[in-house]
Amino acid sequence: MNETELLKILARGEDSRHQFKENVSNVDVLAAELVAFANSGGGTLIVGANDTGEMVGLTAADIGRLNPLLSNAASQSVRPPIHPISLNVQTARGLLMVIQTPDGLNRPYTDHQGRIWVKSGADKRHVTAREEMQRLFQQAGLIDADEVPVAGTTVADIDHRALEDYFESRYREPLADTDQSLARLLQNMGLVRDGALTLAGLLLFGKSPEWFRPAFMIKAVALPGRELHEPRYLDSEDVFDGLAGQYQRGLAFVKRNLHRVQGDRGKQPGHSGNPRNRLAGIAGQCPDPPRLLYQRPGPGIGVRRPGRDRQPRPFAQPFDRRADSLRPVEHAQPAAGVARHPSFALSRAGQRHPPRPQGVAEHRAGG
Numbered sequence: 001m002n003e004t005e006l007l008k009i010l011a012r013g014e015d016s017r018h019q020f021k022e023n024v025s026n027v028d029v030l031a032a033e034l035v036a037f038a039n040s041g042g043g044t045l046i047v048g049a050n051d052t053g054e055m056v057g058l059t060a061a062d063i064g065r066l067n068p069l070l071s072n073a074a075s076q077s078v079r080p081p082i083h084p085i086s087l088n089v090q091t092a093r094g095l096l097m098v099i100q101t102p103d104g105l106n107r108p109y110t111d112h113q114g115r116i117w118v119k120s121g122a123d124k125r126h127v128t129a130r131e132e133m134q135r136l137f138q139q140a141g142l143i144d145a146d147e148v149p150v151a152g153t154t155v156a157d158i159d160h161r162a163l164e165d166y167f168e169s170r171y172r173e174p175l176a177d178t179d180q181s182l183a184r185l186l187q188n189m190g191l192v193r194d195g196a197l198t199l200a201g202l203l204l205f206g207k208s209p210e211w212f213r214p215a216f217m218i219k220a221v222a223l224p225g226r227e228l229h230e231p232r233y234l235d236s237e238d239v240f241d242g243l244a245g246q247y248q249r250g251l252a253f254v255k256r257n258l259h260r261v262q263g264d265r266g267k268q269p270g271h272s273g274n275p276r277n278r279l280a281g282i283a284g285q286c287p288d289p290p291r292l293l294y295q296r297p298g299p300g301i302g303v304r305r306p307g308r309d310r311q312p313r314p315f316a317q318p319f320d321r322r323a324d325s326l327r328p329v330e331h332a333q334p335a336a337g338v339a340r341h342p343s344f345a346l347s348r349a350g351q352r353h354p355p356r357p358q359g360v361a362e363h364r365a366g367g
Helices: 003-012 027-039 060-076 130-139 160-171 182-188 199-205 243-256 275-285
Strands: 018-021 043-047 085-091 094-101 117-120 123-126 218-222 235-239 326-328 338-340 344-346 362-364
Touching: 003 018, 003 043, 003 085, 018 027, 027 043, 027 060, 027 094, 027 117, 027 123, 060 085, 060 094, 160 199, 199 243, 218 243, 235 243
Parallel strands: 018 043
Antiparallel strands: 043 094, 085 094, 117 123, 218 235, 326 344, 338 362
């Protein structure tokens, strides 16, 4: 970092990634700043500038004092230790020390008193809420939410039928054939801890999980429009059950409130003016296309008429899904200068229909 980059940072002021201090003499204050940065994605502490970003500068004696102070704070006053990087930048107003703290890999970090600090805007704060501490431990991978014991539950709250079905499907043997007690088995599977069901055990195999964790439910509402503040609703249901039951009942709610709407609601299939488009529309909207081949009467498709510069258009052919029901019809060799499109016809019991008239599927090369 050079002086120009440093001046740009000072001009922007303090934020969650940058903190300014005129000087530091207390190891606990420095440790708290390092902990807050390490717990909040990393940041930079600039020593030698006040809170407004005005440089006051440091002397050579200040630099000599800050270096061991920083080393002691990072190794002795922060748990686990961190490894900040310091950089001395010479400016017109004197030396400034730039201390860069990376995002911690072993969060949450604490000071030597066991306090957890995190950044809150441009300032830092002490974490005291149990839920926030638990979230920090979960983010660090030190504890999994599904392994947290649920207070008030016991092994007796297990749905034995659901557990037996899962065990037999997963391990290919009946649950009754195991030589372990139910409590020991559930503990080995991570479904019980300290005699209480874990969150995973309760939600997967609990008899009535809503008694202990009512927040783990599905609240479904079907509205007639697309706005959430609609005064009317078509259907609603509160789904209290285990995870498997919530999935099944939630999916059933969605299915019964889905209504198929015709793509072009202004027209019924088959009422288009163009017969070829009508048949294509039917084939596109019907779940099973009609088992017929439509051939447009009159002049062949793609015929270049005198005075019109039209390119041959492909012939839309709705067909039977069964591949063996359509067979190519082999015509006689066309006359010189005439190219034929391949034509198809339905066949029954291996019998071919006679070829269609010559003008239906041909165009003259070269106009």
